[in-house]
Amino acid sequence: MGHSAHGDNYITAEKGLMSWFTTLDHKRIGILYFVSVMSFFLIGGIAALLLRAELFSYNAAPNVGEIFKNGDVYNQVLTYHGAIMVFMVIIPGIPAILGNFFLPLQIGAKDVAFPKLNLLSWYCLMAGAALAVTTMFTTRIDTGWTFYTPYSIRTQTAVSMMVVAAFIMGMSSILTGLNFIVTVHKLRAPGMTMHRMPLFVWALYSTAIIQVLATPVLAITLLLLAAERTFGVGIFDPKLGGDPVLFQHFFWFYSHPAVYIMILPAMGIVSELISTFSRKVIFGYTAIAYSSLGIAAVSFFVWGHHMYVSGQSELAGTVFSFLTMLVGVPTAIKMFNWIATMYKGSIQFASPMLYAMGFIFLFAIGGVTGIILATLALDVHFHDTYFVVAHFHYVMVGGTLMAIMGGFYYWFPKMFGKMYNEFAAQLSFVFIFIGFNVTFFPQFILGSMGMPRRYFDYIPAYQPLNRISTVGSWLIAIGFLIALYTIIDGLINGKKAPNNPWGAKTLEWQTTSPPPVLNFDHEPVVTAGPYEYK
Amino acid sequence: MSTSRVIDGVNVQTHYRDVEHQLSAAKQGIWLFMVTEILMFGGLFVGYALYHMRYPEMFAEGARFLDWRLGFINTLVLIFSSFTVVVGIYYCQANQMKKAAAALGVTILCGVIFMVIKYFEYTHKFHMGIYPGNMLDLAKLNHHLAEAGEPLIKSTNLGLYFGFYYCMSGLHGIHVILGMSLLGWCMFRALRGDFNANYYTAVDGVGIFWHIVDLVWIFLFPLLYLVG
């Protein structure tokens, strides 16, 4: 590529839109992901607001006018909300945006191992997304993001097209994961041993392993579903003695580990934030690092806890429940380690730290309700009710999205070389955090009362709590609008950021803000761990 | 950022120390990708095993229609092609690019033979009314069998077996075609003079891919043609 003048950073090194679409710089690719994932988040978020608006009142009479003439449109919006948020926002969210940008920086590398593959991976995501969005203008899709057979075989909607879209996005995820594994193995700076890697890198590394090992199983499952719809191959079709429940096994064999694709990187970010803003070495580095790997390993053997009432055998249910309890332990370890890191620290309440603490708060609730759901007898009652909806939103939104926001504010000065409006950032936290609890805590109660998920309409007794929940969704929306403001305002009016505004110790803060094209003016030599605040 | 410099006649990207460093990363990447391929086929193998346990008689009836001799020839063809691809890599190392290209050409030819035999197998089945899953025409098939004086089919869900047959051999076939295109690309680059004794990563990678495609077939052949 072109030779850049000395003193140029990665943003100014090349000009023009085309220089972005053909870039092989991991930082620029991170920015590409950032813009696209934000757009997807906007679409998924609008879908969520529509769903909540419809649920404001009971009675099939539509609340949102003509949009929801009947259950069909509601089911479609629900499917798009789920599919977009899972496949296009949360899975690529942290690894592809922040991971792409900071993994090489944090290990002192000049780039990821395969820059071309990295760009291809972004194009895969975009191609898949384009296809997914196209289905909105055809017959749409109404299966829920889980594509359960045989409904997904029988429905007249654009399932095959959506499934191909998810397949292509899966390719993107595999390529990113593969790239990260090789990068971590091969491109660490001199002195950067595995045990000196920042915990965010450890988390991305564990995530990448899951991405590479689990996604192919989703790929074949989705291909079989498409084949089922096109040729009627019969594998999931009870008419020929096929087993629709086998689809669920295949699907969750990927999709449960995928939950950890979503949460592990978030935990990595929180480790960075807690250490930096407590100005203290992370407590139990080894335990946190290896618990990521432990979670990744056990995550492959717990998929059946989504299927306690699917008709799988009692023995299978028992084994899966037992293994699920085991996954709880490394998660608990991480929580305690973060709290212990704050002990005798010097805690700065900057917006990234607020988001990190918000993460711990919400993830604690998401975690304990996870144990409730892992318990066989209780899950029979809670399965597919709003209790589950509340639980996974506490984990995925309360967890992952909080971490994305925290990580984003943390690294914003490094990415763009500018500071954002701290007051507005804190305000966004207040709205998102309160709004989130107002939206989703009532859903735990609704679930206990027995309200099933994916319901377009419900019995009158559930109305008051649903109303509270809907109002909460508006607060969240305001919070994210404020966050959007901080980004735009920061990019335009932001003060110039120093190289290390937070006094952090990891490598990315040793270079300029924003970093030069090759990341470091001199190749860094590492002599100590990532959190040596002495 | 992917600027590069030339070391020992090889383009080495800036973020790698030397030729060796770049090559080892590439190889690791390719092997990881092969792991995903194996896991993808793994899903199909698991499904096959489950249904084979559930419907052993039906699977046996299905396997009747696969000619093990054709499958065996195809196995030999693919094993031979694995050998020729290794020969190709050998000539790359020896810097004899014309011979390397020729070896890759023979490999592609093996792929073509494989696909032609597959084509005849498929069309013969279509002729008998053997389509995957729900599309299998049992009446037509039994009519053919009655004419040939062979025992009729008892399993009404025979389509399930052929659902697996077409999915597994079809997905494998797609990989063979992909492999042939990649080999063609390597051949073209070899003739253009892109490679030398220090740099033939693409050939190496495609070679590994081709071996894995062969390996999958070596599992498919007994499962589909012999175990039934």
Place this chain on the structure above:
Amino acid sequence: MLLWIIKNQLFKVLVGQAEAQSFMPAQGSEIAKSVDSLYSFLLIVSLIACVIVIGGMIFFAIKYKRKSDNDKTAYISHDTRLEILWSVIPLVIFLFVFAWGWVIYHEMRTMPKDALEIQVMGQQWNWTAEYKNGVKSGEIVIPVNRDVKLILSSSDVIHSLYIPTFRIKQDAVPGRYTALSLKAEGTGEFHIFCTEFCGTSHSGMMTKLRVLSQADFDKWLAEEGDSASLPLAERGKKLFNIKCTACHYANEDKPKIGPSLQHLFGQENHPVESGVIKVVDENYIRESILYPQAQIAKGYGPRSAMTAFQGQLSEKEVTSLIEFIKTLK
């Protein structure tokens, strides 16, 4: 000893408190009670865990708030004893909870012998309970204090039968049978929901579990068994309540998933999607039931969401439905 009693009493009070606050529906059976005790226990443990984690975090955050930019912090990299402690304690709690949950689950899944067996068939978007004597009902009616076994299956996609009051749920899967057992402790009417997403009217796929005294149940079963002697329109009404109410109103002139059937029969300018004006007569209704895609009422196209009932209803049943629809003036 005294300490033990105090602790034990305290525990009971806490569990009682938690049960009162847990927002679970009424308890319809012994199983429901044991599920709730486990849930209450977990709620308390969860609360304690959250107080430790969240409370600890907030306490530290306030206590160690940054005073100046030159703050000195302690250097504590790890503490093996502490780490083992907070790995082992959760593990023990988790395994305890696992075992407790398993015991109750095992009880739920053990099918009683000599139970009253009822076949329950899920279909988009209604449930049909069929009794040994051939009675079919859209509601599941059972006698009190007796073991009942519901044998579930589905004729199209996966559904899931969920009775919150009894804390039980089981998927109904096409191509196989699954089962649920229950033993009601009191009479009454309870909600039944479908909890596996099954399409357009998934949320309309609700019905009732009616628990009657043994005498009332026997009477109900006998009366239902006699329905052959009922007038045709009455039989049609029963069938309508099983098969049609998820999507059609009979006595209100407003749309549900499909159009209202009130004032329908005899209409002379009935608009349909293809634009043809039809007179609504017996044949039109018959065609709409058996082949819903043939003519779709205006505003419900281009494809009807309705199940085709061809092959699912007998001639007599179709006739009875038509007779019932005729009465909806």
